[in-house]
Amino acid sequence: MARMGELCASGTPGDSLVALGLGSCIGLVLLDRRKGVAGLAHIVLPASDGHNKELNPLKFADKAVPELIRQVTARGGRKPMFEAILVGGASMFASAGSTLEVGVRNAAAVREVLAKERIRIHAEDTGGSKGRTVRVDPITGIVTVRKAGSKDEQLFPAVPKTSSHSRVLQEVA
Amino acid sequence: MSAQYNDVQLDALRELANIGAGTASTALSEMLGRSIDLAVPDVSVLPMAEAVELLGPPEQEITGIMLGVEGELPGTVLMLLSPENAEKICVMLGLPPDSDLAPSALGEIGNVVGTSYLNALAGMTGLEVEPTPPATVTDMLGAIVESVLAVRAMSSDRTLLLDSSLIVEGEDCSIVFLLVPDHGGAEELLERIGVS
Numbered sequence: 001m002a003r004m005g006e007l008c009a010s011g012t013p014g015d016s017l018v019a020l021g022l023g024s025c026i027g028l029v030l031l032d033r034r035k036g037v038a039g040l041a042h043i044v045l046p047a048s049d050g051h052n053k054e055l056n057p058l059k060f061a062d063k064a065v066p067e068l069i070r071q072v073t074a075r076g077g078r079k080p081m082f083e084a085i086l087v088g089g090a091s092m093f094a095s096a097g098s099t100l101e102v103g104v105r106n107a108a109a110v111r112e113v114l115a116k117e118r119i120r121i122h123a124e125d126t127g128g129s130k131g132r133t134v135r136v137d138p139i140t141g142i143v144t145v146r147k148a149g150s151k152d153e154q155l156f157p158a159v160p161k162t163s164s165h166s167r168v169l170q171e172v173a
Numbered sequence: 174m175s176a177q178y179n180d181v182q183l184d185a186l187r188e189l190a191n192i193g194a195g196t197a198s199t200a201l202s203e204m205l206g207r208s209i210d211l212a213v214p215d216v217s218v219l220p221m222a223e224a225v226e227l228l229g230p231p232e233q234e235i236t237g238i239m240l241g242v243e244g245e246l247p248g249t250v251l252m253l254l255s256p257e258n259a260e261k262i263c264v265m266l267g268l269p270p271d272s273d274l275a276p277s278a279l280g281e282i283g284n285v286v287g288t289s290y291l292n293a294l295a296g297m298t299g300l301e302v303e304p305t306p307p308a309t310v311t312d313m314l315g316a317i318v319e320s321v322l323a324v325r326a327m328s329s330d331r332t333l334l335l336d337s338s339l340i341v342e343g344e345d346c347s348i349v350f351l352l353v354p355d356h357g358g359a360e361e362l363l364e365r366i367g368v369s
Contacts, residue, residue, distance in 0.1 A: 021315020
């Protein structure tokens with residue numbers, strides 16, 4: 001479990017990495033599916049610049065991403081094989097300016113750090129106004145997302161849709 | 174820098190929360206035409222990661238009414254109630270349960286209740302406070318609370334929660350009322366009442 005400003009990684013069968021109720025925060029998943037290892041960071045803010053040095057560095061995108069890479073690598077993951085999945089970054093209170101900014105800026109900051117680390121984003125469910133829970137099975141590499149009032153839906157790997165309705169949605173996405 | 178308070182300060186904050194919630198309950202009682210009971214307020218200073226769990230299961234669906242507070246006591250007022258209780262409150266106000274007006278009616282409840290709470294604090298401490306318009310949302314508890322906390326995560330890993338419960342008598346309906354001062358806000362409060 002990754003709570004605000006925490007991260008976790010695993011390559012153990014039966015483990016499930018989870019970040020519950022992400023709002024403006026980002027749940028960043030890194031996977032090496034061939035090795036069956038995964039990591040999950042619960043990122044709260046974009047950048048640590050100019051903030052108090054005594055603060056938990058792992059809540060900031062610029063510090064959390066390198067540490068997540070380190071932890072997944074330590075469990076046998078190979079950086080060139082990493083696949084990144086981004087979840088969260090919502091604006092829960094659409095009418096209140098400041099929280100809106102944080103979600104969007106968090107997603108942008110994580111994308112920027114990943115680009116710098118040359119890790120590709122393979123799936124993303126970010127923005128909007130809904131909270132999300134993300135779960136990762138490190139062995140299968142299956143990532144599911146649940147929004148308030150709905151069921152778990154598989155975000156990665158992409159599921160071939162059967163109904164014509166969802167096919168349209170997939171094309172748009 | 175993490176906020177640390179001694180027992181005397183926490184008692185003083187609890188007393189402030191009690192008086193604020195007392196005034197808020199009177200306002201709510203007038204709006205709903207019902208008696209309102211108050212639970213003893215809780216004051217806690219805890220890591221943000223634990224603040225969410227203190228309030229309930231992070232995935233629980235909840236209705237949140239948020240008011241920003243500006244002026245000399247910057248912070249956030251957050252009222253949390255189950256969607257069923259939000260519906261009950263709307264019915265008490267004379268609205269049909271699935272009315273489109275429900276979010277704005279709840280926002281107005283939040284506005285009146287939150288403003289009375291803040292005015293009580295302002296009256297006791299002489300601090301100028303200015304509430305911003307309410308925003309109402311129904312979603313996962315964790316997502317609502319972390320979005321409120323994230324804004325103040327820039328200055329601290331910990332947060333101060335002043336937590337009161339307003340209970341509508343005979344209706345099995347309660348509202349959790351939270352004041353989350355920004356970093357420095359609580360110090361200002363304590364200074365004004367002479368226990369800094």
